[in-house]
Amino acid sequence: MIKSSRTNKTGPEPGRLKFSFFPGCSLKTSGHENTLSLFKFCESVNIDLIELNDWNCCGSSSAHSIDKKVAKYLPMRNLSLAPKGIPLLIACPSCLLRLKSTFLKIKEDPAMRQDYEDFFKTPFDENLEIIHFFEIFNRIDLKDHMKDPGEKLKHLKVAPYYGCMLSMPPDLRFEKSHAGIIEKSLRQLGADIVSYGYANRCCGTYLSVAKPDIARKVVNEIIFKAMEAGAECLVTACSMCHLNLEIRCTLDSPIPILHFSELLSLALGARDQKKWFPRHIVDPVPLLKKRGLLA
Amino acid sequence: MIILQEGHPDFAGEIQETSGVDFNLCLHCKTCANGCPFVEAMDYAPNKIIRLIQLGMADEALKSSTIWVCVGCNTCSSGCPMAIDIPMLMDGLRHKALETGVEIAEPDILNFHQEVLNTVRKYGRTHKLEIMMRYKFKKMDLLSDMGVGLKMLKKRKLDLIASRIQDKKAIDKIFKNK
Ligand code: SF4
Numbered sequence: 148m149i150k151s152s153r154t155n156k157t158g159p160e161p162g163r164l165k166f167s168f169f170p171g172c173s174l175k176t177s178g179h180e181n182t183l184s185l186f187k188f189c190e191s192v193n194i195d196l197i198e199l200n201d202w203n204c205c206g207s208s209s210a211h212s213i214d215k216k217v218a219k220y221l222p223m224r225n226l227s228l229a230p231k232g233i234p235l236l237i238a239c240p241s242c243l244l245r246l247k248s249t250f251l252k253i254k255e256d257p258a259m260r261q262d263y264e265d266f267f268k269t270p271f272d273e274n275l276e277i278i279h280f281f282e283i284f285n286r287i288d289l290k291d292h293m294k295d296p297g298e299k300l301k302h303l304k305v306a307p308y309y310g311c312m313l314s315m316p317p318d319l320r321f322e323k324s325h326a327g328i329i330e331k332s333l334r335q336l337g338a339d340i341v342s343y344g345y346a347n348r349c350c351g352t353y354l355s356v357a358k359p360d361i362a363r364k365v366v367n368e369i370i371f372k373a374m375e376a377g378a379e380c381l382v383t384a385c386s387m388c389h390l391n392l393e394i395r396c397t398l399d400s401p402i403p404i405l406h407f408s409e410l411l412s413l414a415l416g417a418r419d420q421k422k423w424f425p426r427h428i429v430d431p432v433p434l435l436k437k438r439g440l441l442a
Numbered sequence: 443m444i445i446l447q448e449g450h451p452d453f454a455g456e457i458q459e460t461s462g463v464d465f466n467l468c469l470h471c472k473t474c475a476n477g478c479p480f481v482e483a484m485d486y487a488p489n490k491i492i493r494l495i496q497l498g499m500a501d502e503a504l505k506s507s508t509i510w511v512c513v514g515c516n517t518c519s520s521g522c523p524m525a526i527d528i529p530m531l532m533d534g535l536r537h538k539a540l541e542t543g544v545e546i547a548e549p550d551i552l553n554f555h556q557e558v559l560n561t562v563r564k565y566g567r568t569h570k571l572e573i574m575m576r577y578k579f580k581k582m583d584l585l586s587d588m589g590v591g592l593k594m595l596k597k598r599k600l601d602l603i604a605s606r607i608q609d610k611k612a613i614d615k616i617f618k619n620k
């Protein structure tokens with residue numbers, strides 16, 4: 148993992164993309180296999196990720212639920228750490244919402260901007276581009292990085308799962324939508340996409356801790372519907388969703404849940420899955436072997 | 443005609459101001475209620491909360507389970523024809539409920555949020571294991587859900603040691619600034 152300070156202002160080398168990277172708490176801990184496979188994926192498609200130096204928690208739902216001030220300044224501090232001139236890539240959808248809506252508020256509101264600049268003693272960078280991991284697929288073409296792309300995930304029956312990540316609050320409703328990115332990229336790699344009605348059903352997030360019965364019900368519903376539609380695995384793009392789908396499922400022999408970044412890295416020829424797959428509750432290895440995707 | 447006898451005359455105005463959400467645009471079309479994945483766990487559907495506020499029924503709204511059960515998934519607001527930011531409205535109601543000191547309908551959820559912020563205050567980042575332990579301890583319920591906790595530990599989904607930031611002073615400043 149490359150680290151750098153915010154004084155790093157150099158652009159990418161020719162033929163490469165460069166982003167600063169905000170992992171967020173879930174990816175960093177319970178979803179560590181997501182971070183590993185995400186770095187692997189970026190390495191394979193010539194993207195340099197530089198972890199945001201000394202980033203902090205975005206505040207998540209808890210700060211904006213019970214502490215307005217903390218909810219305001221936690222995302223701001225992360226913005227103040229972002230190096231100039233390169234986009235800030237965020238893989239966790241809820242961290243992205245927090246940072247992006249804070250960014251837009253500062254940009255639109257002079258008083259808020261003054262507050263930011265006084266508090267962090269740094270000018271506000273209104274040109275900072277904040278992007279979700281999905282945006283990568285608008286900037287690279289997977290086909291340029293592999294031979295026979297259509298053979299990579301051949302016949303793997305995948306149910307894409309977005310949870311709440313495509314639902315935007317009103318202040319972000321004119322931002323670019325990434326609907327269909329998982330389907331499009333995995334189909335390109337030969338996977339069969341299974342459609343079912345629950346791809347955008349929220350996973351329950353923290354109700355998984357405070358109200359496990361409610362979370363169990365939605366999680367079982369989501370996985371059951373995907374299985375009923377013929378899926379062999381579910382693919383998530385959020386570590387929080389991934390964790391909930393794994394720990395709260397009480398169905399008999401549920402299908403494995405894979406991170407989007409794991410499937411992509413696998414298709415790109417990664418060989419270090421031994422670090423990722425043992426962290427899964429439902430072992431995906433038998434399925435991937437059966438489909439000839441692992442030796 | 444509805445005659446309110448014990449309503450709070452300017453509750454709607456107060457909530458509009460604290461939350462910054464113009465809920466008077468609501469058409470009561472119920473798109474929000476129909477799409478909400480957790481409506482069954484709520485005592486009032488999201489559109490009904492709006493109605494309670496409009497009618498000045500502060501007590502009912504602030505003591506509702508709805509304002510705590512809502513996770514802010516935006517399923518409702520992204521479908522709302524009037525672009526009402528329902529999660530932001532729920533935030534405003536939660537803040538008001540804490541401020542006025544009414545009885546909290548979902549103390550477990552509040553307890554969870556407090557534990558999350560405790561670890562952020564200490565480390566600058568969340569620490570799941572500590573959140574879970576302290577949460578369970580406060581609830582005096584260490585045993586339920588043990589299976590899931592152990593499974594998470596075994597799969598290394600709960601780090602024993604917190605990931606922490608270096609510039610602790612910056613976090614102190616954020617938490618002190620009140
Ligand atoms: S979807 Fe919007 S307009 Fe319709 S009832 Fe809900 S808040 Fe009101």
Ligand code: SF4
Nearest residue numbers: 478512514515516518
């Ligand atoms: S944001 Fe809250 S009210 Fe709206 S759909 Fe999600 S849980 Fe329901």
